[in-house]
Amino acid sequence: MKKYAIIVAGGVGTRMESATPKQFLLLHDKPVLYYTIRTFLEAYDDLKIILVLPEDYTDMGREIIDAYFDYNRIQITAGGETRFHSVKNGLRLLDEDGIVFVHDGVRCLLTTELIHRCYEKALENGSAIPVVPVKDSVRLLSGESNEAIERNRVVLVQTPQTFHSRILLPAFEIDYKERFTDEASVVESFGLKIELVGGEENNIKITRPIDLVAAESLLSMAQSLHND
Ligand SMILES: Nc1ccn([C@@H]2O[C@H](COP(=O)(O)OP(=O)(O)OP(=O)(O)O)[C@@H](O)[C@H]2O)c(=O)n1
Numbered sequence: 505m506k507k508y509a510i511i512v513a514g515g516v517g518t519r520m521e522s523a524t525p526k527q528f529l530l531l532h533d534k535p536v537l538y539y540t541i542r543t544f545l546e547a548y549d550d551l552k553i554i555l556v557l558p559e560d561y562t563d564m565g566r567e568i569i570d571a572y573f574d575y576n577r578i579q580i581t582a583g584g585e586t587r588f589h590s591v592k593n594g595l596r597l598l599d600e601d602g603i604v605f606v607h608d609g610v611r612c613l614l615t616t617e618l619i620h621r622c623y624e625k626a627l628e629n630g631s632a633i634p635v636v637p638v639k640d641s642v643r644l645l646s647g648e649s650n651e652a653i654e655r656n657r658v659v660l661v662q663t664p665q666t667f668h669s670r671i672l673l674p675a676f677e678i679d680y681k682e683r684f685t686d687e688a689s690v691v692e693s694f695g696l697k698i699e700l701v702g703g704e705e706n707n708i709k710i711t712r713p714i715d716l717v718a719a720e721s722l723l724s725m726a727q728s729l730h731n732d
């Protein structure tokens with residue numbers, strides 16, 4: 505089965521408050537995006553990457569590819585106004601049916617095991633969304649009041665959100681709505697059931713400055729385990 509990873513890195517990183525978008529910041533001397541791309545290329549030899557970048561940063565993206573990767577396996581396209589529009593731009597580059605991973609470029613600590621798990625589940629069921637349990641207590645806000653909810657009924661959603669292209673392509677024909685914060689919400693609106701798989705605690709989304717510090721530590725830990 506053909507495999508595509510749409511790596512969305514078309515955002516500007518407002519919450520990171522850095523002049524350079526966070527996907528290009530360095531972790532152990534290499535850009536965040538380097539780690540994300542490397543893990544997908546290592547996961548499957550026949551996987552193709554569609555890299556979605558802010559229009560003004562395509563040269564910076566090309567430099568990363570030239571320096572570290574086989575450019576035959578990676579295509580670049582421009583991002584859109586929101587993550588939804590960036591994914592839509594990426595989907596335009598699919599040239600065959602296959603399994604499509606949609607992954608946040610800034611979740612650079614995922615493992616090949618997670619990619620394999622998502623692939624197997626999506627192949628069998630059409631979709632695979634990685635999730636992790638909630639560690640804190642959770643409350644539901646409603647107007648001025650709030651109430652506790654059972655935390656074992658809640659999970660945190662990660663990427664790669666993985667689908668058969670025959671599901672994802674028609675689902676993304678829908679008009680954009682603000683609640684479409686991920687692909688699962690789009691596919692659900694299309695009327696399909698979402699299948700969950702176990703995610704990874706280290707698969708954090710670099711969103712704020714503290715996440716970059718955490719990612720650096722987690723990377724050091726992963727590298728020292730790998731070298732033992
Ligand atoms: N128009 C957009 C917005 C986001 N993304 C990507 O979607 C992923 C998750 O989004 P987020 O963490 O919100 O990134 P930003 O939009 O860059 O950050 P912020 O919301 O703080 O501005 C990131 O890899 C980001 O580059 C994208 O491809 N196109």
Ligand SMILES: C[C@](O)(CO)[C@H](O)COP(=O)(O)O
Nearest residue numbers: 587608661662663685686709
């Ligand atoms: C797709 C996602 O990472 C799943 O948790 C998340 O919804 C992205 O949200 P953001 O506000 O665009 O960072």
